[in-house]
Amino acid sequence: MILLPCPWCGPRNVAEFGYVGEAGPRPDPASAGPEEWRGYLYGRANPCGWVAESWYHRMGCRRYISVERHTLSNEVRPLATEGAGR
Amino acid sequence: MSDHVRRAASADARGPIARSPIAPAPPVAAVAGWEVSARRSDADLTVTDLTPLAKVQVKAPWDGALAGTLGGPFGRAERSASFEDAEGDDEDVLVVGSGPGEWLALGSPGTAPDLVERLERLAARLPNPEFVTVVDLTHGRALIRIAGERTPDLLAKVCGIDLGETVTPNGAAFRSSVARLAVDVVRYDRDGTRSYLLHCERSSGQYLFDALLDAGGEFGAEIDGFVEPGLS
């Protein structure tokens, strides 16, 4: 079982969350070209190592949270980002 | 004939207009327009359908002015002082901080329209306007109460949260997976006896009720019917 550290609810079973995907900055809609949008929407780095991810706490606070997960060991550590609230 | 049965019998003449998603265990009576179970149990662990209670959801900024006035911060359930009437009587409204910027107000059956109005008035009186929504969820959700010393043992079979005194003391509120459903759980002890309120989507009500009875079987769980006002 993976425990995800929710900044609102505390550590919770991963089954309470929806997986959103690798977190990354959204391109500027005013200047981004099709290539950049394609990369943002469909391109994934999928590294063997630490990756920043978004998860949705659908059975808890119903907020999006960000964590860092090691894709080999599934070790998880919190990642402080805006929108986490506290 | 006890008082609640007599009242139920008189309401029965008008006939119920509302039904809980949870089929009432016979005998069936009508209370405040709701079809409810009039079964009585003095078992050590009881499961009660409290769906007839008024349930109103409030959403507002989690760090805003309404959050300060409403009571029941995230993770806590409180009788709110904002709901005292002019005489200072406790109007039996329980405010549950069910999420960040999300509250659930529980009141006696039939009081939902009044509760909505008072919550809207409360929001309108804020010094600085903020975005607030007040929605009557009474007929869209199910509410179940389990009571008895073994309720933590029952809940531990279907929920992963630490039910110990340090993490979830009396008045604690959280939303988590209960029997694989997203359920608002409120620790609500009655006369020193452990009790929990469980609030879920209406369509999951019967399933949750059955799952709790099933999990409580080994502890002798029995159905106890609805008695006004519901939240004693």
Ligand SMILES: [Zn+2]
């Ligand atoms: Zn959460």
